[in-house]
Amino acid sequence: MGKQVCIIGSGNWGSAIAKLAGLNAASNPLFEKNVNMWVYEELVEGRKLTEIINEDHENVKYLPGVKLPENVIAVPELTDAAKDADLFIFVIPHQFIARTVATMKGHVKEGAAAISLIKGINITDSGLGLISDEIRTALGIDVSVLMGANIANEVARDQFCESTVGGFGENAKTFKALFQRPTFRVSISEDPKTVELCGALKNIVACGAGFCDGLGLGDNTKAAIIRLGLMEMMDFCKVFLSEGEVKNQTFMESCGVADLITTCYGGRNRKVSEAFAKTGKSLDELEKEMLNGQKLQGPETARELQGVLTNKKISPERFPLFTSVFKCCYEGAPVPDFLKALENHPAHGN
Protein backbone atom coordinates (compact mmCIF):
# COMPACT_ATOMS: atom_id res chain seq x y z
CA MET A 1 0.00 0.00 0.00
CA GLY A 2 1.28 3.44 -0.91
CA LYS A 3 0.98 6.50 1.28
CA GLN A 4 -2.36 8.29 1.05
CA VAL A 5 -1.98 12.02 0.35
CA CYS A 6 -4.43 14.71 1.45
CA ILE A 7 -4.17 18.36 0.42
CA ILE A 8 -5.69 20.79 2.90
CA GLY A 9 -6.63 23.72 0.68
CA SER A 10 -7.55 24.35 -2.93
CA GLY A 11 -6.78 27.98 -3.68
CA ASN A 12 -4.34 29.25 -6.28
CA TRP A 13 -1.23 27.53 -4.87
CA GLY A 14 -3.23 24.60 -3.46
CA SER A 15 -4.52 23.79 -6.94
CA ALA A 16 -1.11 24.19 -8.59
CA ILE A 17 0.53 21.86 -6.08
CA ALA A 18 -2.37 19.43 -6.54
CA LYS A 19 -1.34 19.13 -10.17
CA LEU A 20 2.27 18.24 -9.26
CA ALA A 21 1.38 15.89 -6.39
CA GLY A 22 -1.40 14.28 -8.45
CA LEU A 23 0.93 13.54 -11.38
CA ASN A 24 3.61 12.10 -9.08
CA ALA A 25 1.15 10.05 -7.01
CA ALA A 26 -0.20 8.49 -10.21
CA SER A 27 3.24 7.28 -11.29
CA ASN A 28 5.16 6.55 -8.05
CA PRO A 29 4.22 3.40 -6.07
CA LEU A 30 5.38 5.13 -2.88
CA PHE A 31 2.00 6.90 -2.99
CA GLU A 32 -1.65 5.84 -3.35
CA LYS A 33 -2.84 6.93 -6.77
CA ASN A 34 -5.82 9.02 -5.65
CA VAL A 35 -5.05 12.28 -3.85
CA ASN A 36 -7.76 13.89 -1.72
CA MET A 37 -8.05 17.66 -1.84
CA TRP A 38 -10.17 19.39 0.80
CA VAL A 39 -12.10 22.18 -0.89
CA TYR A 40 -13.71 24.97 1.12
CA GLU A 41 -17.04 24.58 -0.64
CA GLU A 42 -18.58 27.43 -2.57
CA LEU A 43 -20.89 27.94 -5.53
CA VAL A 44 -19.38 29.09 -8.81
CA GLU A 45 -22.03 30.13 -11.34
CA GLY A 46 -24.58 27.96 -9.55
CA ARG A 47 -22.40 24.80 -9.37
CA LYS A 48 -20.51 23.44 -6.38
CA LEU A 49 -16.77 23.95 -6.77
CA THR A 50 -16.13 20.33 -5.69
CA GLU A 51 -18.41 19.08 -8.48
CA ILE A 52 -16.69 21.28 -11.05
CA ILE A 53 -13.27 19.97 -10.00
CA ASN A 54 -14.37 16.32 -9.98
CA GLU A 55 -16.27 16.52 -13.28
CA ASP A 56 -14.27 19.05 -15.33
CA HIS A 57 -10.88 18.59 -13.58
CA GLU A 58 -10.26 22.30 -13.34
CA ASN A 59 -10.45 24.74 -10.43
CA VAL A 60 -12.17 27.38 -12.53
CA LYS A 61 -12.18 29.96 -9.74
CA TYR A 62 -8.66 29.76 -8.29
CA LEU A 63 -6.57 28.29 -11.11
CA PRO A 64 -8.49 28.79 -14.35
CA GLY A 65 -7.06 27.40 -17.56
CA VAL A 66 -5.09 24.54 -15.98
CA LYS A 67 -6.29 20.92 -16.07
CA LEU A 68 -5.85 18.95 -12.85
CA PRO A 69 -5.02 15.23 -12.98
CA GLU A 70 -8.15 13.07 -12.74
CA ASN A 71 -6.80 11.30 -9.64
CA VAL A 72 -7.10 14.55 -7.64
CA ILE A 73 -10.42 14.15 -5.85
CA ALA A 74 -12.14 17.22 -4.38
CA VAL A 75 -13.75 16.52 -0.98
CA PRO A 76 -15.99 19.10 0.74
CA GLU A 77 -15.84 17.67 4.29
CA LEU A 78 -12.51 18.30 5.99
CA THR A 79 -12.66 15.27 8.28
CA ASP A 80 -13.62 12.94 5.39
CA ALA A 81 -10.68 14.19 3.35
CA ALA A 82 -8.28 13.77 6.28
CA LYS A 83 -9.31 10.50 7.86
CA ASP A 84 -7.08 7.94 6.09
CA ALA A 85 -4.21 10.22 5.12
CA ASP A 86 -0.55 9.43 5.76
CA LEU A 87 0.73 12.69 4.26
CA PHE A 88 -0.89 16.11 4.65
CA ILE A 89 -0.11 19.14 2.52
CA PHE A 90 -1.31 22.30 4.30
CA VAL A 91 -1.88 25.08 1.78
CA ILE A 92 -4.50 27.56 2.97
CA PRO A 93 -4.18 31.28 3.70
CA HIS A 94 -2.66 31.53 7.18
CA GLN A 95 -5.69 33.42 8.47
CA PHE A 96 -7.65 30.12 8.45
CA ILE A 97 -5.18 27.66 9.97
CA ALA A 98 -6.37 27.77 13.61
CA ARG A 99 -9.97 26.80 12.77
CA THR A 100 -8.83 24.18 10.28
CA VAL A 101 -6.51 22.26 12.61
CA ALA A 102 -9.08 22.50 15.43
CA THR A 103 -11.59 20.70 13.18
CA MET A 104 -9.02 18.05 12.19
CA LYS A 105 -8.02 17.24 15.77
CA GLY A 106 -8.90 13.61 16.57
CA HIS A 107 -9.33 12.74 12.87
CA VAL A 108 -5.67 12.22 11.98
CA LYS A 109 -4.09 8.79 11.63
CA GLU A 110 -1.24 7.93 13.99
CA GLY A 111 2.16 8.18 12.30
CA ALA A 112 0.94 10.66 9.68
CA ALA A 113 3.28 13.48 8.60
CA ALA A 114 2.59 16.94 7.21
CA ILE A 115 4.18 19.68 5.19
CA SER A 116 3.16 23.33 5.39
CA LEU A 117 3.20 25.49 2.26
CA ILE A 118 1.62 28.35 4.20
CA LYS A 119 3.50 31.65 4.19
CA GLY A 120 2.61 33.44 7.42
CA ILE A 121 3.20 33.73 11.16
CA ASN A 122 1.05 34.20 14.21
CA ILE A 123 1.35 35.77 17.63
CA THR A 124 1.30 33.44 20.62
CA ASP A 125 1.55 34.15 24.36
CA SER A 126 5.29 33.60 24.11
CA GLY A 127 5.70 35.82 21.03
CA LEU A 128 6.45 34.45 17.58
CA GLY A 129 4.38 31.48 16.45
CA LEU A 130 5.33 29.44 13.39
CA ILE A 131 2.46 27.93 11.41
CA SER A 132 4.32 24.60 11.33
CA ASP A 133 4.42 24.62 15.15
CA GLU A 134 0.70 25.35 15.28
CA ILE A 135 -0.02 22.30 13.10
CA ARG A 136 2.49 20.12 15.03
CA THR A 137 1.04 21.09 18.40
CA ALA A 138 -2.59 20.69 17.37
CA LEU A 139 -2.22 17.36 15.57
CA GLY A 140 0.85 15.79 17.21
CA ILE A 141 2.55 15.00 13.89
CA ASP A 142 5.90 15.79 12.23
CA VAL A 143 5.70 18.91 10.05
CA SER A 144 8.12 19.92 7.27
CA VAL A 145 7.78 23.09 5.17
CA LEU A 146 7.97 23.91 1.44
CA MET A 147 8.84 27.50 0.49
CA GLY A 148 10.32 28.96 -2.68
CA ALA A 149 10.08 31.28 -5.66
CA ASN A 150 6.86 29.66 -6.75
CA ILE A 151 4.16 31.86 -8.23
CA ALA A 152 1.36 29.34 -8.59
CA ASN A 153 0.18 30.30 -12.08
CA GLU A 154 3.70 29.77 -13.46
CA VAL A 155 4.30 26.47 -11.60
CA ALA A 156 0.97 25.16 -12.85
CA ARG A 157 2.05 25.91 -16.43
CA ASP A 158 5.26 23.92 -15.97
CA GLN A 159 7.63 26.89 -16.12
CA PHE A 160 11.02 25.90 -14.68
CA CYS A 161 11.62 26.91 -11.05
CA GLU A 162 13.14 25.75 -7.77
CA SER A 163 11.76 25.20 -4.28
CA THR A 164 13.05 24.36 -0.81
CA VAL A 165 11.79 21.66 1.55
CA GLY A 166 12.75 22.48 5.14
CA GLY A 167 12.80 19.31 7.18
CA PHE A 168 14.67 16.21 8.24
CA GLY A 169 15.17 12.55 7.37
CA GLU A 170 12.68 10.31 5.60
CA ASN A 171 9.75 12.70 5.80
CA ALA A 172 11.65 15.47 4.00
CA LYS A 173 12.73 12.96 1.32
CA THR A 174 9.19 11.65 0.91
CA PHE A 175 7.81 15.15 0.38
CA LYS A 176 10.57 15.92 -2.09
CA ALA A 177 9.51 12.83 -4.06
CA LEU A 178 5.90 13.95 -3.92
CA PHE A 179 6.59 17.41 -5.40
CA GLN A 180 9.68 17.18 -7.61
CA ARG A 181 9.00 17.36 -11.36
CA PRO A 182 11.28 18.00 -14.35
CA THR A 183 10.40 21.70 -14.12
CA PHE A 184 10.03 21.90 -10.32
CA ARG A 185 13.39 21.20 -8.69
CA VAL A 186 13.37 20.68 -4.95
CA SER A 187 16.31 21.00 -2.49
CA ILE A 188 16.19 19.89 1.13
CA SER A 189 17.37 22.25 3.87
CA GLU A 190 17.85 21.13 7.46
CA ASP A 191 17.08 24.67 8.60
CA PRO A 192 13.27 24.49 8.48
CA LYS A 193 12.46 27.38 10.80
CA THR A 194 14.54 29.82 8.74
CA VAL A 195 13.02 28.41 5.54
CA GLU A 196 9.53 29.01 6.93
CA LEU A 197 10.27 32.52 8.20
CA CYS A 198 11.73 33.49 4.80
CA GLY A 199 8.41 32.52 3.19
CA ALA A 200 6.40 34.59 5.65
CA LEU A 201 8.59 37.71 5.81
CA LYS A 202 9.12 38.15 2.08
CA ASN A 203 5.41 38.99 1.77
CA ILE A 204 5.97 42.17 3.80
CA VAL A 205 8.85 43.18 1.54
CA ALA A 206 6.58 42.55 -1.47
CA CYS A 207 4.20 45.22 -0.15
CA GLY A 208 7.14 47.65 -0.12
CA ALA A 209 7.96 46.69 -3.71
CA GLY A 210 4.33 47.39 -4.65
CA PHE A 211 4.54 50.83 -3.00
CA CYS A 212 7.66 51.51 -5.05
CA ASP A 213 5.79 50.64 -8.25
CA GLY A 214 2.72 52.63 -7.19
CA LEU A 215 4.89 55.70 -6.62
CA GLY A 216 6.28 55.35 -10.14
CA LEU A 217 9.84 54.65 -8.96
CA GLY A 218 12.34 52.54 -10.83
CA ASP A 219 14.55 49.50 -10.55
CA ASN A 220 17.25 51.04 -8.34
CA THR A 221 14.65 51.75 -5.67
CA LYS A 222 13.15 48.28 -6.04
CA ALA A 223 16.62 46.74 -5.68
CA ALA A 224 17.23 48.75 -2.49
CA ILE A 225 13.90 47.57 -1.08
CA ILE A 226 14.77 43.96 -1.87
CA ARG A 227 18.22 44.28 -0.26
CA LEU A 228 17.01 46.08 2.86
CA GLY A 229 14.14 43.61 3.11
CA LEU A 230 16.61 40.73 2.98
CA MET A 231 18.73 42.35 5.71
CA GLU A 232 15.64 42.68 7.93
CA MET A 233 14.61 39.09 7.21
CA MET A 234 18.05 37.85 8.25
CA ASP A 235 18.12 40.01 11.37
CA PHE A 236 14.59 38.95 12.36
CA CYS A 237 15.46 35.25 11.99
CA LYS A 238 18.61 35.69 14.10
CA VAL A 239 16.71 37.57 16.83
CA PHE A 240 13.78 35.16 17.01
CA LEU A 241 15.37 31.78 16.36
CA SER A 242 18.29 30.50 18.43
CA GLU A 243 21.42 32.01 16.90
CA GLY A 244 22.94 28.61 15.98
CA GLU A 245 19.76 27.50 14.21
CA VAL A 246 19.96 30.08 11.43
CA LYS A 247 22.24 29.18 8.52
CA ASN A 248 23.23 32.03 6.19
CA GLN A 249 23.15 29.55 3.28
CA THR A 250 19.37 29.26 3.71
CA PHE A 251 18.92 32.83 2.46
CA MET A 252 20.69 31.81 -0.78
CA GLU A 253 18.19 29.00 -1.45
CA SER A 254 15.00 29.33 -3.47
CA CYS A 255 13.10 30.09 -0.24
CA GLY A 256 15.35 33.11 0.39
CA VAL A 257 16.62 35.53 -2.18
CA ALA A 258 14.85 33.87 -5.14
CA ASP A 259 11.41 34.07 -3.54
CA LEU A 260 12.10 37.65 -2.54
CA ILE A 261 12.84 38.58 -6.15
CA THR A 262 9.85 36.83 -7.69
CA THR A 263 7.46 38.16 -5.10
CA CYS A 264 8.71 41.74 -5.54
CA TYR A 265 8.11 41.56 -9.30
CA GLY A 266 5.23 39.16 -9.87
CA GLY A 267 3.26 38.46 -6.68
CA ARG A 268 -0.22 39.42 -5.51
CA ASN A 269 1.05 41.36 -2.49
CA ARG A 270 3.10 43.54 -4.84
CA LYS A 271 0.19 44.01 -7.24
CA VAL A 272 -2.38 45.02 -4.64
CA SER A 273 0.11 47.26 -2.80
CA GLU A 274 0.82 49.09 -6.05
CA ALA A 275 -2.91 49.75 -6.44
CA PHE A 276 -3.10 50.80 -2.76
CA ALA A 277 -0.42 53.43 -3.37
CA LYS A 278 -2.06 54.65 -6.58
CA THR A 279 -5.74 54.70 -5.58
CA GLY A 280 -5.87 55.19 -1.81
CA LYS A 281 -8.62 52.52 -1.64
CA SER A 282 -8.51 50.19 1.37
CA LEU A 283 -6.59 46.91 1.14
CA ASP A 284 -9.78 44.94 1.88
CA GLU A 285 -11.57 46.64 -1.00
CA LEU A 286 -8.66 46.07 -3.37
CA GLU A 287 -8.29 42.41 -2.33
CA LYS A 288 -11.95 41.83 -3.19
CA GLU A 289 -11.79 43.80 -6.45
CA MET A 290 -8.51 42.39 -7.74
CA LEU A 291 -8.09 38.84 -6.40
CA ASN A 292 -11.45 37.08 -6.89
CA GLY A 293 -11.38 35.28 -3.52
CA GLN A 294 -7.60 34.86 -3.21
CA LYS A 295 -6.05 36.24 -0.04
CA LEU A 296 -3.19 38.62 0.74
CA GLN A 297 -0.73 37.54 3.41
CA GLY A 298 1.71 40.49 3.50
CA PRO A 299 -0.23 43.24 5.33
CA GLU A 300 -1.55 40.79 7.95
CA THR A 301 1.99 39.44 8.50
CA ALA A 302 3.30 43.01 8.93
CA ARG A 303 0.66 43.58 11.62
CA GLU A 304 1.40 40.29 13.37
CA LEU A 305 5.13 41.02 13.32
CA GLN A 306 4.55 44.28 15.22
CA GLY A 307 2.77 42.24 17.91
CA VAL A 308 5.72 39.88 18.08
CA LEU A 309 8.17 42.80 18.47
CA THR A 310 6.04 44.35 21.22
CA ASN A 311 5.84 41.01 23.02
CA LYS A 312 9.64 40.75 23.08
CA LYS A 313 10.11 44.49 23.82
CA ILE A 314 12.16 44.95 20.65
CA SER A 315 12.09 48.43 19.13
CA PRO A 316 10.15 48.58 15.83
CA GLU A 317 12.88 50.97 14.64
CA ARG A 318 15.22 48.01 14.35
CA PHE A 319 13.04 46.90 11.38
CA PRO A 320 12.23 50.15 9.51
CA LEU A 321 10.95 48.48 6.34
CA PHE A 322 8.66 45.99 8.09
CA THR A 323 7.41 48.70 10.44
CA SER A 324 6.83 51.25 7.71
CA VAL A 325 4.79 48.77 5.64
CA PHE A 326 2.66 48.20 8.76
CA LYS A 327 2.16 51.94 9.30
CA CYS A 328 1.12 52.52 5.67
CA CYS A 329 -1.25 49.53 5.67
CA TYR A 330 -2.88 50.03 9.08
CA GLU A 331 -2.13 53.44 10.57
CA GLY A 332 -2.86 55.72 7.63
CA ALA A 333 0.79 56.74 7.09
CA PRO A 334 1.18 58.23 3.59
CA VAL A 335 2.85 55.76 1.22
CA PRO A 336 5.71 58.18 0.28
CA ASP A 337 6.71 58.04 3.98
CA PHE A 338 7.62 54.40 3.40
CA LEU A 339 10.79 55.51 1.60
CA LYS A 340 11.53 58.27 4.14
CA ALA A 341 11.68 55.51 6.76
CA LEU A 342 14.43 53.77 4.79
CA GLU A 343 16.73 56.81 4.57
CA ASN A 344 18.40 56.08 7.91
CA HIS A 345 18.28 52.32 7.72
CA PRO A 346 20.63 50.54 10.17
CA ALA A 347 21.99 48.55 7.22
CA HIS A 348 23.64 51.79 6.01
CA GLY A 349 25.85 51.99 9.12
CA ASN A 350 26.67 55.21 10.97
Ligand SMILES: NC(=O)c1ccc[n+]([C@@H]2O[C@H](COP(=O)([O-])OP(=O)(O)OC[C@H]3O[C@@H](n4cnc5c(N)ncnc54)[C@H](O)[C@@H]3O)[C@@H](O)[C@H]2O)c1
Ligand atom coordinates in the same frame (compact mmCIF):
# COMPACT_ATOMS: atom_id res chain seq x y z
N1 LIG B 1 -0.62 31.66 -4.87
C1 LIG B 1 0.71 31.56 -4.92
O1 LIG B 1 1.34 31.87 -5.94
C2 LIG B 1 1.45 31.01 -3.72
C3 LIG B 1 2.73 30.49 -3.92
C4 LIG B 1 3.44 29.99 -2.83
C5 LIG B 1 2.86 30.01 -1.57
N2 LIG B 1 1.62 30.51 -1.40
C6 LIG B 1 1.04 30.46 -0.04
O2 LIG B 1 0.14 29.37 0.04
C7 LIG B 1 -0.90 29.64 0.97
C8 LIG B 1 -2.25 29.40 0.31
O3 LIG B 1 -2.35 30.27 -0.79
P1 LIG B 1 -3.30 29.98 -2.04
O4 LIG B 1 -2.78 30.85 -3.14
O5 LIG B 1 -3.46 28.52 -2.29
O6 LIG B 1 -4.72 30.50 -1.52
P2 LIG B 1 -5.62 31.69 -2.12
O7 LIG B 1 -5.00 33.02 -1.87
O8 LIG B 1 -6.00 31.33 -3.49
O9 LIG B 1 -6.84 31.65 -1.08
C9 LIG B 1 -8.11 31.30 -1.35
C10 LIG B 1 -8.44 29.99 -0.71
O10 LIG B 1 -8.88 30.18 0.65
C11 LIG B 1 -10.04 29.39 0.82
N3 LIG B 1 -10.85 29.86 1.94
C12 LIG B 1 -11.67 30.93 1.99
N4 LIG B 1 -12.25 30.99 3.21
C13 LIG B 1 -11.78 29.94 3.93
C14 LIG B 1 -11.98 29.47 5.24
N5 LIG B 1 -12.78 30.10 6.10
N6 LIG B 1 -11.31 28.37 5.65
C15 LIG B 1 -10.46 27.73 4.82
N7 LIG B 1 -10.23 28.13 3.55
C16 LIG B 1 -10.88 29.23 3.11
C17 LIG B 1 -10.74 29.51 -0.51
O11 LIG B 1 -11.71 28.51 -0.64
C18 LIG B 1 -9.58 29.32 -1.45
O12 LIG B 1 -9.31 27.96 -1.64
C19 LIG B 1 -0.66 31.10 1.42
O13 LIG B 1 0.01 31.10 2.66
C20 LIG B 1 0.23 31.68 0.36
O14 LIG B 1 1.09 32.71 0.84
C21 LIG B 1 0.90 31.01 -2.45
Ligand SMILES: O=P(O)(O)OC[C@H](O)CO
Ligand atom coordinates in the same frame (compact mmCIF):
# COMPACT_ATOMS: atom_id res chain seq x y z
O1 LIG C 1 1.33 36.23 -4.84
P1 LIG C 1 2.02 36.37 -3.50
O2 LIG C 1 2.46 37.75 -3.22
O3 LIG C 1 1.18 35.76 -2.40
O4 LIG C 1 3.34 35.49 -3.61
C1 LIG C 1 3.27 34.24 -4.20
C2 LIG C 1 4.40 33.31 -3.79
O5 LIG C 1 4.59 33.31 -2.40
C3 LIG C 1 5.68 33.55 -4.53
O6 LIG C 1 6.59 32.52 -4.23
